[in-house]
Structure formats: structure tokens, C-alpha cells
Amino acid sequence: MGWLRWGPREALPYDARFDHRFDESARAEAYGPAYPSGWYHLLDSAEVPKGTVRPVDALGRHLAVFRDEAGGVHVLDAHCPHQGASLAHGRVSGEHLTCPFHAWAFDGDGALAGIPGLDRCPRTGVASHPVAERHGMIWMYHDVSGARVEPPYAAAEVGPIVDRAMTYRGRHDAGEVRMHVAEVIENSVDFQHFAVVHDGLTVPWTTWTIPGGGLDHTPDWYVDEEHAHIAYFEDDSVVTWRGQTMEGSRSLARVTMFGPAGVVWFHFQIPTLGEVVLFQTHLPLSPTRQRVRFRWFADPAVASPWAWITVGQWVAQWKADLRIWQNKVYQPRPVLVPIDGPVHRMRRWYKQFTVSDAPRRVADAR
Numbered sequence: 578m579g580w581l582r583w584g585p586r587e588a589l590p591y592d593a594r595f596d597h598r599f600d601e602s603a604r605a606e607a608y609g610p611a612y613p614s615g616w617y618h619l620l621d622s623a624e625v626p627k628g629t630v631r632p633v634d635a636l637g638r639h640l641a642v643f644r645d646e647a648g649g650v651h652v653l654d655a656h657c658p659h660q661g662a663s664l665a666h667g668r669v670s671g672e673h674l675t676c677p678f679h680a681w682a683f684d685g686d687g688a689l690a691g692i693p694g695l696d697r698c699p700r701t702g703v704a705s706h707p708v709a710e711r712h713g714m715i716w717m718y719h720d721v722s723g724a725r726v727e728p729p730y731a732a733a734e735v736g737p738i739v740d741r742a743m744t745y746r747g748r749h750d751a752g753e754v755r756m757h758v759a760e761v762i763e764n765s766v767d768f769q770h771f772a773v774v775h776d777g778l779t780v781p782w783t784t785w786t787i788p789g790g791g792l793d794h795t796p797d798w799y800v801d802e803e804h805a806h807i808a809y810f811e812d813d814s815v816v817t818w819r820g821q822t823m824e825g826s827r828s829l830a831r832v833t834m835f836g837p838a839g840v841v842w843f844h845f846q847i848p849t850l851g852e853v854v855l856f857q858t859h860l861p862l863s864p865t866r867q868r869v870r871f872r873w874f875a876d877p878a879v880a881s882p883w884a885w886i887t888v889g890q891w892v893a894q895w896k897a898d899l900r901i902w903q904n905k906v907y908q909p910r911p912v913l914v915p916i917d918g919p920v921h922r923m924r925r926w927y928k929q930f931t932v933s934d935a936p937r938r939v940a941d942a943r
């Protein structure tokens with residue numbers, strides 16, 4: 578392995594030596610709302626079989642995600658209005674979720690449906706949240722205000738997965754990272770960092786860099802013309818070897834940022850074979866802690882090892898970003914220079930997710 582060297586950007590998932598630098602709450606506050614409006618990936622469909630319930634602590638809430646025995650999935654605020662037990666530790670019976678404490682039963686909309694031993698029960702319940710299942714993932718819509726609103730746009734269905742019969746190829750749970758969710762989008766317009774953080778050719782899935790190898794990037798960022806909640810980041814990259822550009826290695830990656838980066842997906846084109854679609858999802862567990870998951874799909878002609886390498890190349894670049902993200906703060910007024918990307922344009926776009934859709938509110942938390 579002499580031709581490999583442990584690169585200068587070795588993975589530092591979180592550098593605890595810097596803990597003392599941050600008052601986490603002050604750090605978090607600078608970013609604005611911790612849980613911007615958007616769709617978030619709570620769990621995979623397979624994690625919630627029929628007749629089961631799972632707890633999820635995220636987006637400032639304690640949630641119960643359950644699948645009724647007919648197969649429908651529901652997301653409820655978990656604390657029971659009776660004496661506060663967690664419905665997320667209850668059990669599913671038919672179409673109801675039953676509290677573990679005194680067995681009150683709630684329906685998929687969160688309404689109280691029955692109390693053992695009583696013919697009538699009070700009109701009460703818990704808040705329910707908009708939910709969608711897409712490509713093996715359970716997504717929930719969250720409004721920045723915390724109110725339950727009608728989602729202003731539907732959860733995405735990624736066309737090629739549906740139309741071209743792409744198949745599921747793999748998953749990687751990356752655990753938790755210490756950053757605000759906004760950092761993902763901030764990064765997409767930071768064109769200057771590509772030549773510093775992402776200039777190395779790395780071994781997939783690692784931060785091992787290959788001496789002599791390099792990557793040149795030509796990034797672009799723009800908002801979808803029809804859907805204001807979607808922005809794209811494109812990267813035209815090419816491998817360099819000892820300073821020479823390897824034209825045959827040129828490839829285009831397009832990243833779709835669906836809202837405030839709860840769900841992001843990549844289209845990687847593999848010459849002559851087809852495409853890999855990679856989902857990267859961020860679930861805010863607290864203002865500066867994100868759970869990160871990767872799930873990927875590929876066209877039939879793309880062999881799974883190719884898909885794995887393609888995804889691994891991206892994950893290597895993502896790891897290179899982590900050391901920066903987890904140890905940085907938000908600059909409300911960054912000192913920008915002409916070679917920086919469209920930071921202000923992106924921040925104007927991002928602002929829509931920090932303003933409530935509460936006028937579309939459909940039901941108060943009961």
C-alpha cells in the first residue's frame with residue numbers, strides 16, 4: 578500500500594478537542610431556525626413492518642412512527658394526553674396505536690378512539706404529521722413553526738427510479754454529525770473550497786488520497802424554474818494525473834436539493850452504462866446534530882460494485898467536508914470575494930424554509 582498515503586484530510590468525524598470553543602446554543606442560534614420547513618426522512622419503510630411502532634426523537638419532537646395492520650404508516654406526537662406516557666413504546670392493534678400506560682387507543686390521525694372499560698371518551702388526541710413513503714423511505718413534512726400544516730409541495734418521487742426500473746443497491750448509515758442542516762446548502766454554493774477540500778483523488782469511502790492524482794471541478798448552482806423549493810448543484814469534474822487532465826474521466830454530477838436539505842439526491846452518470854441515484858438525507862436530532870443516511874439505486878446495466886464505488890467516491894468527498902462543517906460557525910455577513918459562489922442568492926432562496934406556512938395550518942395540536 579506504499580502508493581497510498583494517509584491524506585492530510587483524514588476523517589475527523591467530530592473533533593472533541595474543539596468542544597470548549599463552542600457554546601453550542603450560541604453556535605446554533607447564528608444559523609436561524611434549527612428545523613426549517615421541509616420533508617425529512619424519519620426511517621426506512623423496512624424499519625416499520627406492519628403492526629409495529631418506532632420512536633424517533635428529531636425536529637424538536639418525540640415522535641411515534643407506526644404502521645397499522647393494513648399497511649398505512651402514521652406519525653404522531655408521542656406523548657399521551659392522559660398522563661404523558663410515550664405512545665412510541667405502545668403497541669399497534671388493528672388501525673390503532675395503544676398507549677403502554679392505560680391502553681388508550683389512538684387512530685392514525687392522532688384522535689383518541691377508545692378507552693378500555695369506558696363507552697365514551699373525551700374528544701382529545703395527539704398531533705399527527707403529514708407523511709409519505711418514497712423509494713423505501715418514510716418522510717415527514719415539518720413546518721418551521723412546529724404547527725401541523727398542509728405540505729406546500731408533495732414529497733418527491735424521483736423519475737428515473739420509477740420510469741427506468743432502477744433498483745435498490747445499497748445503504749450506508751453514517752451516524753451523527755455535529756452541524757446545522759443549513760451547512761449542506763451553504764456548501765453547495767461555496768465554489769472556492771473545491772480547489773482546497775476536494776482537489777484530491779481519494780480511495781472510495783475513505784479519506785486516503787492518491788499521490789499524483791487530483792480532481793478539477795467546475796461547479797454551478799441554480800434554482801428550478803418551476804419549483805421554487807428545488808435548487809440544483811452541478812459539478813463537472815475531471816481527474817488529473819501529475820498535473821495532466823484525463824479527459825476520458827470527465828463526469829457530471831447533479832445534486833437536487835429538495836427544500837432545506839432534509840432530502841438531497843445525486844444523479845451520477847456512468848458512461849455507457851447508466852445512472853446511479855444516491856439519496857443523502859439529514860434528520861436534525863437537535864439544532865447542531867444531524868443523523869445522516871445514504872441510500873442508492875442504479876440502472877439495471879450498472880453492476881452493483883460500480884454503483885458502490887461511485888457512491889464511495891462521493892462519500893469520500895463528504896468526509897472531507899465534515900472536518901470543516903463540524904468545527905465551523907455561521908458567518909451572517911461573510912467577507913466574500915469574486916471567486917466565491919452565489920452565497921447571497923442561495924441565502925435568499927433558503928429563507929423560504931425559515932418562514933412558516935402556518936396559514937395552511939390544517940389542525941391544531943389537539
Ligand code: FES
Nearest residue numbers: 657659660676679
Ligand atoms: S398515559 Fe396514556 S393511557 Fe394513560
Ligand SMILES: [Fe+2]
Nearest residue numbers: 764770774898
Ligand atoms: Fe464540499
